[in-house]
Amino acid sequence: MASVTLKSIKKSYTKDVQVIKGVDLEIKDGEFVVFVGPSGCGKSTLLRMIAGLEDITEGTLHIGDVLSNDIHASKRGIAMVFQSYALYPHMSVADNMAFALKLSGTSKEEIAQRVNKAAEILQITHLLERKPKALSGGQRQRVAIGRAIVRNPKVFLFDEPLSNLDASLRLNMRVELSKLHQDLGTTMIYVTHDQVEAMTLADRIVVFNGGIIQQVGSPLDLYENPSNLFVAGFLGSPKMNLLEAQLVGVEQGVAIVRLPKGVTLRAKVDAKRGKVSDKVTLGIRPEHLRLAIGDEAGAVPARVDLIEHLGDHVLAYVEIPGINEILSLKLTGHATDLKYGDAIRVVFPEENCMLFDNEGLVFTRTAG
């Protein structure tokens, strides 16, 4: 087991093309860290740099206490699971798992013992003699994980390992990966573009965009307190509602903003660094918006555009006259009497409203 420390890591393919633009990150021993971000944000490249499959242009990488920039991939004490599984098609499952140990000259008895132990953990003992082509997608993924386990790595690297599985299998494997991490207690770095995987698996999430880290933190912290617009918009499904607005008043712990067409809303944030008449963005999560009860003050009139029934909850897409963005509301499963065209009134609770300045940086929340 080992920590992983990245210091001002950069990666350029040519002089002009820089894909990683300076990453500082400390991953603690035994931690499960998820790199998340849209395609092309550099998360996979960074993982491959940690693995030793890509050169590091600038900066230092320590795995444990060892400076690992120029150490060969196989000597870094890492094991990697690939999106495509990358099983050797001409070898049996047992040989696939034993390949690394054979290359390193481990004795036959020890290989057999370690392969069997890994197979037991992953419940694939009955598949050991099969070739990869005789396995299902989920079984192949287990073998790929088994191939990583037998090496007793200090750090596991996962590159979108569940992307090729169907939805239900993905859920199962997610749970199993979580258990595996609990059992082994090894440092794991996991790359995904799926925010659900990120939220459920991670001790800490690292959100990437455009080759730089946007924010690092625990899943809930990132969800509740995104530091900028990108993180706010990236985490959460459906997305956070983001509305263009203008700052019209700054009070102690409260900001007052006006949406186009004159609707005024309050947000419990510290907006002192903002100026009145600044352009800002108001953000509120779909589950925090609610329907007004009776003649509630401060509620905004709106019209229902679309209703999606999902069993346990209802998604309502509503339009506020004069505002371009469609808002989504997540309502409890009982609110099923809404239908297309209904006139409703929506409440923006001030303690749940977030505010982002012109550059997309958040104003600190003062609520709760």
Add this chain to the structure above:
Amino acid sequence: MATFTVRRVAGLSAHYAGLLLFMAFTTFPFLWALSAALSGDPSKIWLFPDAFVPNDLSLMWFKRVFEEMPFNTYLLNSTIMSFWTIIGVVVVSVMAGYPLARLKFPGRGLIFVAIIATLMLPSEVGIIPNFITLKNFGVWASSLQEALHLPSDWNMREWVGLNSYFGAIAPNFATAFGIFLMKQAFEQIPQDLVDAARVDGANELQIMWRVMVPVSIPSIAALTIFTLVNAWNDYLWPSIVMTGKEKLPLAVGVFNDLTGPFATSTSLVMAAIVMTVIPVLIFFAFTQRYFIGGLDGAVK
């Protein structure tokens, strides 16, 4: 529904008729040769369609092939030469194709273009330089033999020089076609597989021989068949290099012994040709299954 079925039957009939016609076109030389070789009475072998049915069925001509020429010696020579040609071509093509496909080094594109450009030259341009090179090999080998005071009956001149198996096959080892084929095959292998092997601790040579080559078996099988056919049928170069009858391959031996102004019988030649072709057909039948299914289960 009825018209649909009629149309379907008509379509299938045309389809199969076309395939049968093509089969007849490609196999008739062999069938003609086979029929002539099996005809005890050769009077009808030039008549159509009688020539395609053996007249007075007998194996006499096959027996006479063994009596009139050292068929087994030639067969052995062809086998030895083809086997080592295949080994040589596969090794050279794999080792040249891998870096061209997978390693980045300056001049890679230029080297590949230069190799492909040799396809535009007729193989005959190599005859004189290769002949001179081999002659020199022979001279050097015998000087070495003298210098080391090795017994004179070792005759090292004929290990690597003219009239040697090595001389008859070595110029065929490096083929642009083989290198091209293997380069394409290696390029199709997913990068993840290479990365996985690298993380597992394999060096470049281990990645090549233990992962890339086994995965490329279908391409190597294709190259093997192609090389076998070429080596088995190679006539011109062995006929120039080989001076002793005991080292001639089948193609040269059959031609030298059974044709020409003193040729005894067309039927005899046909029997020899049939026996020459059959080993290749058998080999093909056994290797056919390797053509399919190399990458199944590797990724996704």
